[in-house]
Amino acid sequence: MDRPNIPLNALRAFEVAARQGSFTRAAIELRVTQAAVSHQLIALEELLGTTLFLRTPKGLVLTDEGTALHPVLTQSFDRIGSVLDRFLDGRYQETLNLGVVTTFATGYLIERLPDFQAKHPGVNLRLFTNNNRVDIAKEGLDIAIRFGEGLWPGLHAAPLLTTPLTPLCSPEVAQSLKTPQDLAGHPLFRSYRSDEWELWFQQAAAPCPKIEGPVFDSSVAMADMVEAGLGIALLPYHMFARRLATGRLIRPFPTEITTGKYWLTHLKSKPATPALTLFKNWLLAQEPVTST
Known part of the structure; x- marks a missing residue:
């Protein structure tokens, strides 16, 4: 018919x-x-x-x-x-619940949100940060932005950004780093992805020391510790461009590794709402980050 x-x-x-x-x-x-x-x-x-x-x-x-x-x-x-x-005062209104890993929120998304809100004033965006562990259905989210390989059962996943990892440190610590082997003389902070330092040393063609530094579930927390001069961390340096630009963090070596991407994910079982579609299209159209 x-x-x-x-x-x-x-x-x-x-x-x-x-x-x-x-x-x-x-x-x-x-x-x-x-x-x-x-x-x-x-x-x-x-x-x-x-x-x-x-x-x-x-x-x-x-x-x-x-x-x-x-x-x-x-x-x-x-x-x-x-x-x-949802049409109030002649304008479409909808709330969109967005879960986002804190590093992406602080290093990329928040500074761009005024543009989205100016273009789509009818979408009330509610932001919930996390440490990359999130359950969209249980937490009542419409979208989750997370880091990984893009393979999550039951979810649509659209790639957003590739952000390589490289060692970052404070200006004071950087003075003692001439070669990758010099990293062994400092605490090396680790994320829950335990093989990152080993992969980086392989890429740098240098022996990997025994990694015994603290384990963090937040890149932002690691960056704060690094900035205080308490150690060195492998971090997605694009997400800390402001700290690098102001000299608060230093990138001592050019070697970098790629272990995943940031992805925009949402449930396959739930039809996309107009607000979800507007936000997804807007975010996918954003300019990629540039090298620091």
Whole structure:
């Protein structure tokens, strides 16, 4: 059936009558006469070539065909109503719950959000930061931005940024670093991805010392410790461009490794809302970060 020919009034009359179990109660809800409801339903049955109701002394009883059609219409009208409810003062309004790993939030996203809000004032963005461990469904999120390989069961994943890792340190510590081997004389902070330092030393063609430094679940926390001169960390240097530009952090060696990307993820089982689509398209269109 062509969409322009969908009999919306008749379908609405059927949905209400099936839910109310009565032409009379359906007429009251729709604010029309009982005859108008009956006329719409007869026309719908003629169009579909099937009987949707059995009229019995106890009321309306759905046929198999009516039983198949009713829940589809209820869900569809509920979704339409939900969207229409979001139009306030002539403008679409929707809340979007966004979970984002803290490093990406502070190093990339937050400074760009004014542009999104200016372009889409009807989207109320609620930001929840995390340490890259997040469950979209359980936490009631619409989107999660996370770091990894893009393989999460049940999720759509769109690549955002590749941010290589390289050692960062304070200016004072940098003075003692001439070769990669000199790193062994300092605490080397680790993330929960335990093989990163080994991969970096392999890339630098240098022996990997025994890594015994503290383990962190936050790159931002590691950067704070590094800036205080307490050690050295492998960090996604693009996310700390401001600290590098001001000299608060130093990149002592050019060697870098890539262990994953930042991804925008959302549930496959949940239809994308207008706000989700607007945010996703906006973020994917942003300029990539540049080398520091």
